[in-house]
Amino acid sequence: MSKIATIIRREFLSRVRKKSFVAMTILGPVLMAAIVIVPVLLAQLSDSDYSVAIVDDSGIFAKDFRDRDNIYFTPLDTDIDNAIERMHDGRFDAVLHIPEVAFQAPSSLRLFSEKSVNFNAKLLIENILKLEFESMKLSSAGIDEEVLRSIESPVNIQAIRISDDGEQMTDYPEISMGLGFVGGFLIYIFIFLFGSQVLRGVLEEKTSRIVEIIVSSVKPFQLMMGKIIGVGLVGLTQFLIWVFLTLAIVSGFQAAAPEMFRFTPDEEVFVTGGQVLNQEELQIRREAIQQHDTLAGELLEGISAINIPVMMLSFIFYFLGGYLLYAALFAAIGSAVDNEADTQQFMLPVTIPLLLALIMTQMVITNPGGTVALWLSMIPFTSPVIMMARIPFGVSYPELALSAALLIAGFMFTTWVAAKIYRTGILMYGKKVDYKELWKWMRHS
């Protein structure tokens, strides 16, 4: 089968040498690394300094304000009008006015500023005052803060997974959900990206009529398989380079600036993934942080609980299996039509199961052991995406084996169907093809 090897080689090299491939291969990891690094950088370098003057008429609270990050507090002994004047002079960005009755009537608190108020500063001030008001209320009710603290009972259930052979593993559903979604989504993207490359390649051969020359040397099936395998190898190469480069960039950053990757509770209180949390969530977070040393610690623990080699191997298997299944169908579509515009009517039924799988991923990661998840991870058309979403939660080996076997059977079936359509379609020009026509090609060839 040296002819197939020759075809695979051309399909592979002609794509790998393209500028767009090189650009994607380098940009992909940079983008992925950026997704990890940029939020950290943003949280770190958020804006410029912000200075707040405090006019505390009550004289109780000014001492509670400590500078934090880039927000600086300056207590003033002047009255509020004077402070605002000085703000207009550009000495401060904002003025916080705490009236005498602030404790009794918190709504009398005012934050003045020339420009729009810095949201982080407002949150920080609110949080500080809230804590202070709470402790004042506690002491006025005669409750000692020490006592209160001793009452606080952190509750943190450790979820343990026990496998059939009795092996115990701490479970981190949040991390499994994240990984499951990312895995399923990546499979979806890869199948689509490289499947449509097969379609375009077949169409190019047909419209340029080079296929007429090639089929006198090789069987149409060899040409089709050569293309599918060649493009698949391009996908695999790209994936492996991406994984390698992303890890390299992220770990490079970690090594260069390790302090940036240490999560401190303070930052976690205010910013998560670039989003500012509301009061209620802040409270929850604060408790969470009291319970755990750092989120990073949990993250690391959770990741270490996941079987990375199994993840990687199953990703490669489900990518290749799903790709082969869909690429055969894409090749059949490319062979049946005369131009790209005509592909639309046939693309829809091929993309629907794939899209459905992606949509169902959301549900599957919240209930990975459910009936829907089980069935979708067995049906070859959805199993690549759905199984990737389930694997981080742990899937029993018999289930994995059955799903894998069905997927292999699935792509053998689609390849067989596609080959029949392909060998008729590839030499058929100027004919408006519909499903009835495709069905006839399948039956008669």
Next chain:
Amino acid sequence: MSTLLEADNITKTYRDHRALDQVSVHIPDQSIFGLLGPNGAGKTTLIRIINQIIGADQGTILFDNEPLRPEHVSRIGYLPEERGLYKKMQVGEQSIYLARLKGLKRQEARKLLTGWFEKFDLMPWWGKKVEELSKGMQQKVQFIITVLHKPRLLIFDEPFSGFDPINVNLLKDEILRLREGGSTIIFSTHNMGSVEELCDHIALINKSKLVLEGDVREVRKSHSTRLYEAELERVHTPVEQVLDGRFQLVNTEQRLQSLTVRIRITKEATPNELLQSLFTCGQLTSFRELTPTMNDIFIKQVTGEYPTGNRKKTEPFIQAGQQ
């Protein structure tokens, strides 16, 4: 002469129509074999069956006295009518690729290609993308790829379309040289001029059926209309007077000193007898048989009658006579 390819009773039916119906062609070794027929007659189907691109429903094909096998593709070169190349791929690299699909080794392909590229002045284009080449140059590349692996059997489907006259001649010379080198050539075309010039044998397919096959001269002879053309000078006796019932004067044409006459001989007479009669009219300067051209035969076979073009020649005469 031995037969290189023998196709017997080939029948191919597509869902809605029969593309080939009991077609048999025998292609002599080292011949140039013209495969003729109007569009849709089934030529391409037959060629695709010989190339094993599609299979026949019935019939047998012997290649070099063996039943046609997949391995035979490396001994067949095919230049399809609808042909193209990868536009974005470099010319040299692409040629090597296509040669390797025919079974050549990389080094061998490169060596052979260099020779052909130099011959066709394509060497400067080796590293260029195909889309940068003119249509004529692309055709040359396709021709080279077809013949590169020195196939025993070459199949050209409308090889001259897209070529300028200079390159057509270049190609004709190459085709003749390939025949000298031992190749057998199947030549599918509508261009009857090149058929007469190049082909030894022809087969004419019409409406899925073989209607005519044989040596080109034999075919033309068998289609003789027994029409002769003579030129006479210093005519002293009118031609009409010397011809009896065995001859039929088709037309005459007076041109200055010379008189051209076209005469059909019936089955009872011979050209010699016509000559003897003509001698008595005046000085005979030329005499030849007007055999139908391949073009005429083609049109006769397809439409049932000779083209009206022949009659055109008589029109000026008739008009002159009426004046």
